[in-house]
Every structure is written in structure tokens, then in C-alpha cells.
Amino acid sequence: MSLVEIYDAYDVGTVRALEERAFDTVGADALMQRAAHALALAVAREAVSLCGGVYGSTIIILVGPGNNGGDALFAGARLARRGARVTAVRCLGTPHARGLAALRAAGGRLIDLDDLGLDPAARIQQRPAADIVVDGVLGIGGRPGLPEPVALLARACRDWLVTTIAVDLPSGVAADTGAVAGDAFAATRTVTFGVAKPCHLIEPARGRCGEIEVVDIGLDPAPSEDDRAGSGSGRWLRQVQTDQLAAYLPYPDAGSDKYARGVVGIDTGSDTYPGAGVLSTYGAVHSGAGMVRYLGADVPRALIRERLPNVVFSPGRVQAHLVGSGWGDRPDGAAVLARLLGDGLPTVVDADGLGHLPARVPATWLLTPHAGELARLLGEDRSWVTEDPVRAVRAGVEKTGATVLLKGATQLVCTPDQPWIDVALPGPAWTAQAGSGDVLAGICATLLAAGVRTPRAAAAAASLQAYAAHRNPGPVPPQRLAELMPAAIARLQSRRTRQLDEIRRSEWTG
Numbered sequence: 001m002s003l004v005e006i007y008d009a010y011d012v013g014t015v016r017a018l019e020e021r022a023f024d025t026v027g028a029d030a031l032m033q034r035a036a037h038a039l040a041l042a043v044a045r046e047a048v049s050l051c052g053g054v055y056g057s058t059i060i061i062l063v064g065p066g067n068n069g070g071d072a073l074f075a076g077a078r079l080a081r082r083g084a085r086v087t088a089v090r091c092l093g094t095p096h097a098r099g100l101a102a103l104r105a106a107g108g109r110l111i112d113l114d115d116l117g118l119d120p121a122a123r124i125q126q127r128p129a130a131d132i133v134v135d136g137v138l139g140i141g142g143r144p145g146l147p148e149p150v151a152l153l154a155r156a157c158r159d160w161l162v163t164t165i166a167v168d169l170p171s172g173v174a175a176d177t178g179a180v181a182g183d184a185f186a187a188t189r190t191v192t193f194g195v196a197k198p199c200h201l202i203e204p205a206r207g208r209c210g211e212i213e214v215v216d217i218g219l220d221p222a223p224s225e226d227d228r229a230g231s232g233s234g235r236w237l238r239q240v241q242t243d244q245l246a247a248y249l250p251y252p253d254a255g256s257d258k259y260a261r262g263v264v265g266i267d268t269g270s271d272t273y274p275g276a277g278v279l280s281t282y283g284a285v286h287s288g289a290g291m292v293r294y295l296g297a298d299v300p301r302a303l304i305r306e307r308l309p310n311v312v313f314s315p316g317r318v319q320a321h322l323v324g325s326g327w328g329d330r331p332d333g334a335a336v337l338a339r340l341l342g343d344g345l346p347t348v349v350d351a352d353g354l355g356h357l358p359a360r361v362p363a364t365w366l367l368t369p370h371a372g373e374l375a376r377l378l379g380e381d382r383s384w385v386t387e388d389p390v391r392a393v394r395a396g397v398e399k400t401g402a403t404v405l406l407k408g409a410t411q412l413v414c415t416p417d418q419p420w421i422d423v424a425l426p427g428p429a430w431t432a433q434a435g436s437g438d439v440l441a442g443i444c445a446t447l448l449a450a451g452v453r454t455p456r457a458a459a460a461a462a463s464l465q466a467y468a469a470h471r472n473p474g475p476v477p478p479q480r481l482a483e484l485m486p487a488a489i490a491r492l493q494s495r496r497t498r499q500l501d502e503i504r505r506s507e508w509t510g
């Protein structure tokens with residue numbers, strides 16, 4: 001998976017509001033023609049790379065009953081005019097009339113799904129006979145899931161690794177939540193219009209999109225508060241970019257001392273689970289803390305003393321706390337958190353600490369649950385969290401008052417009084433292993449101790465771990481990944497220096 005550089009994503013209701021406004025100014029037909037043009041270009045590029053050109057390539061256009069199919073049919077007409085052999089397949093309902101007329105006028109034809117000869121009883125389907133399949137079955141008007149005959153075709157395309165270009169989104173995924181409850185297409189590339197939608201940023205739907213291309217068709221890329229409010233859910237997600245990550249990290253300068261860089265106080269791990277104490281301390285030390293004080297249990301203390309001689313074990317001044325990872329069943333957990341609340345310092349509460357939270361905590365506190373922990377905190381099933389992680393992370397903030405980093409394949413950061421949710425850079429699935437979360441909690445605490453605002457620290461920490469993992473692919477254990485963090489930070493610092501040079505140069509010449 002590549003690190004996609006998309007920025008904002010909005011829910012379907014907001015996108016509809018943007019489209020309504022564009023209808024008034026640009027007109028619906030023009031919008032569809034722009035969408036079809038961009039889609040045809042993307043398919044043509046693929047045809048050039050697969051077949052050496054558009055002329056003579058074989059393209060199947062899968063069409064449903066809505067405008068998504070309309071986009072696909074108009075794109076098919078453009079490709080047919082360039083000499084592609086284009087066959088539209090009616091998958092659901094009645095195809096877009098003008099789109100179909102345009103395709104036929106350009107020499108394309110329409111067949112029924114049944115005519116493809118897929119056999120529901122066959123163990124292995126035949127390969128759909130096309131160089132490229134365009135998925136125009138369902139777009140933002142689609143309900144999640146696919147009726148069985150279409151699902152069969154989606155599976156055949158996936159099993160045969162047929163190059164598939166999704167129009168707007170892979171049919172079958174849930175646009176607003178990123179859930180993939182039933183069958184869905186798995187695209188090589190998704191061409192989406194105007195702005196990205198949540199399914200382009202949230203797993204598992206994100207993984208079905210392939211490369212994502214957001215094309216400008218004349219929608220306002222910045223919805224107003226009214227546009228968002230009108231949608232009911234008003235979901236607004238912002239994907240962290242590598243450049244932003246480079247800008248968010250704190251870098252020391254000649255005037256820095258250990259206090260300027262930040263002192264982290266850590267009480268994690270237990271004699272039963274000492275590893276969590278070691279790993280969270282590794283995370284803090286290797287992400288650039290000025291000093292780390294380990295104030296937890298005896299067994300982890302001894303292990304840390306052996307491995308990290310720079311860690312201090314006496315209480316004293318700290319600028320951020322980290323608690324909870326590997327606590328197990330800790331009888332004084334609630335008392336520890338109540339005492340920290342009185343301190344007024346930014347505090348990371350991870351894992352077992354989440355079971356001891358005071359009723360309300362400030363937004364400078366950062367909770368770092370995975371889906372199961374957030375479900376427990378909210379008194380819901382885990383599936384309630386995974387089927388709609390945006391809803392869940394918002395509920396976590398509402399219930400506690402804290403900033404919440406929901407961990408997992410997609411990592412979301414939500415904080416009170418900020419209308420959008422940050423989406424961290426996605427990491428490789430190798431990061432999904434015991435101990436990754438402990439290291440991440442340590443990185444969060446280091447950024448907080450350096451004075452980075454809580455939501456920004458959370459988004460940057462999760463993105464930094466993903467960035468480091470991307471640069472060191474494979475089954476790298478979490479302690480080793482922590483040790484690779486300094487090289488990743490150095491690279492990001494160079495990137496930041498180049499960014500600032502460029503800004504200065506453009507100010508000079510501008």
C-alpha cells in the first residue's frame with residue numbers, strides 16, 4: 001500500500017449539498033461530463049500501460065441504475081471513440097438512458113449480467129473477458145453490499161486480479177463509515193469526484209480502493225458549516241500528510257535543554273506485565289524525549305535499568321504523564337488517575353488505565369484505546385465500534401471530555417470543539433502486533449511533554465509510527481521499530497528543512 005496523499009473527506013450528505021450548489025452554477029450534465037472525462041483518462045492510462053494503447057483494448061463497463069453508471073457509460077463512449085472494444089453490462093436496474101445512448105452511438109454495446117455466463121455453482125468462475133473492468137454499479141447512492149449475481153462478478157474480478165477501476169467508490173462498501181459488511185469490488189484504482197468520502201480513508205473500505213485519484217469537477221472543495229450541518233452526520237475527516245507530519249514534530253535547536261525537549265513521567269507495566277513498561281519507555285526515549293522518568297513497578301523497572309541507562313527512576317519534575325499500559329488489575333488505578341487529574345498536566349491513558357478513568361477529564365488528556373477498549377469504555381460491543389469507528393471515537397470524546405486516539409488499521413483522532421477528525425498516516429499491517437500500542441503511547445507522551453497540542457501530538461505520534469514502519473517493512477518487533485524511530489525522525493527533519501527553505505525561497509522570489 002502506498003501512502004496516499006488525500007486531504008479532506010466528507011460524508012455523502014455533505015457531498016450532496018456541494019453537488020446541489022454546483023448544479024445551480026455548472027449544471028448537472030456538465031458535472032457528469034467532467035466526471036466521465038476524468039474517468040476515461042484514468043482508464044485510458046491503464047489501457048496504455050496494459051495493452052500499449054486504448055485502440056483495440058477490451059473494456060467492460062459494469063452499470064447500475066444511478067448516475068454512477070451514467071459516469072461509467074459516458075466514459076465508455078469516450079473510450080469507444082478512441083477505438084476500445086467497449087461492452088456495458090447491466091448489473092442492476094435500468095441504465096442511465098443518455099449515457100447508454102452515447103455509448104451505443106460511439107459503437108459500444110449493452111449486454112445483461114446473465115450473458116457473462118457466470119455459474120453460481122462453479123467453484124472457480126471463468127475470468128471476465130476484459131483487459132479492464134470499470135465498476136459503475138453503485139456510487140454514493142449505494143447501500144452497502146451487493147446482490148448475489150453482482151457479488152459473484154465482483155469475486156471473479158478479484159480472484160482473477162482483473163484490473164478494475166472504480167467510479168467514485170468500489171461498489172458494495174459503505175461510503176460514510178468505511179465498513180465492508182458483505183461483498184464489494186476490489187479496485188486497482190478509484191477515481192472519485194470533487195472531494196474524498198470517508199470510505200477512501202477508513203479501512204477496510206480504503207483497502208478496496210487501490211490507488212485513489214480525487215478529480216476536480218468544479219465542486220467547492222471546502223464545504224461551509226451549513227453544508228456539513230445539513231447532512232445530519234456532518235462527518236469531516238482530514239488525512240495527515242507526510243509533509244504535515246514533518247511540520248508537526250518538535251525538533252530541538254541550539255537553545256534547547258532537556259526541559260525544553262520535555263520530561264515524560266511513566267507509570268506503565270506491572271510485575272505481571274513488565275513488557276508494556278519497557279516498550280512504552282522505549283517509545284518515549286526513541287521519539288526524542290528530553291528525559292524519561294520511569295515511576296512504575298519493580299520488575300519493569302529492573303528491566304528498563306538494564307536496557308536504558310538514560311532513564312531516571314526518581315520522582316521529580318515532569319511535563320506529561322503516561323499511565324495504564326500493562327497495568328493488569330491494578331487496585332490503586334482510580335486513585336492514581338485522580339491524583340494526576342489534580343496535576344493539570346497532559347496525560348496519556350492507555351489500555352488497562354482506561355478502566356479507571358474519572359467521570360470527566362480535560363481535552364489535554366489523551367486516551368489511546370483499541371476498538372475493544374473503546375467498546376468497553378462505552379458499554380457497547382466491539383462490533384459497534386468497528387462498524388462505524390467515526391461514530392465510536394466521537395462517542396468516546398463525548399463521554400469522557402478527553403481527546404481520543406482510536407487505534408487499529410485506521411487510526412482516528414477526535415477532540416472536543418474541533419469539527420473534523422484527523423486520520424493518521426496508514427501503517428503496514430505488520431504493525432498489528434502485541435506491544436505496538438505500548439510504543440505508540442510512549443511516542444504520544446514524548447510529543448505532549450515537548451508542548452505539542454494533544455490532538456496534534458496524537459495524530460503525529462500515530463503517523464510517525466506508521467511512517468517508520470513503512471520505511472522498515474516486514475515483521476519488525478515493536479522494540480526494534482522503536483529503535484528505528486530516530487532515523488525516521490531525522491528524515492522528517494530533513495524534509496522539514498527543505499520545506500522551510502522552499503517557503504523562504506518563494507517569499508524571496510515572490
Ligand SMILES: NC(=O)C1=CN([C@@H]2O[C@H](COP(=O)(O)OP(=O)(O)OC[C@H]3O[C@@H](n4cnc5c(N)ncnc54)[C@H](O)[C@@H]3O)[C@@H](O)[C@H]2O)[C@@H](O)CC1
Pocket residue numbers: 019028031032035064065066067068069071092137138139140141142143144145146147167168169193217
Ligand atoms: N450528483 C452529481 O453531481 C454527480 C454525481 N456523480 C455520480 O453519481 C453518483 C451518485 O449517483 P446516484 O445518486 O444516482 O446513486 P448511485 O449511482 O449510487 O445509485 C443509486 C441507485 O442504486 C440503487 N441501489 C443502491 N444500493 C443498492 C444495492 N445495494 N443493491 C441494489 N440497488 C441499490 C438505489 O435504489 C438507487 O436507485 C456518484 O457516486 C457519482 O458517480 C457524477 O456524475 C458527478 C456529479
Ligand SMILES: Nc1ncnc2c1ncn2[C@@H]1O[C@H](COP(=O)(O)OP(=O)(O)O)[C@@H](O)[C@H]1O
Pocket residue numbers: 351369370407408409410426427428429430431432433434435436437438439440465
Ligand atoms: N491492521 C493494522 N495495520 C497497521 N497497523 C495496525 C493495524 N492494527 C493495529 N495496528 C497498530 O498496532 C497497534 C496495536 O495497538 P494495541 O492493540 O494497543 O497493541 P498492544 O496493546 O499489544 O501494544 C496500533 O496502535 C496500530 O499502530
Ligand SMILES: [K+]
Pocket residue numbers: 068135136137138139166167168169170171
Ligand atoms: K462504483
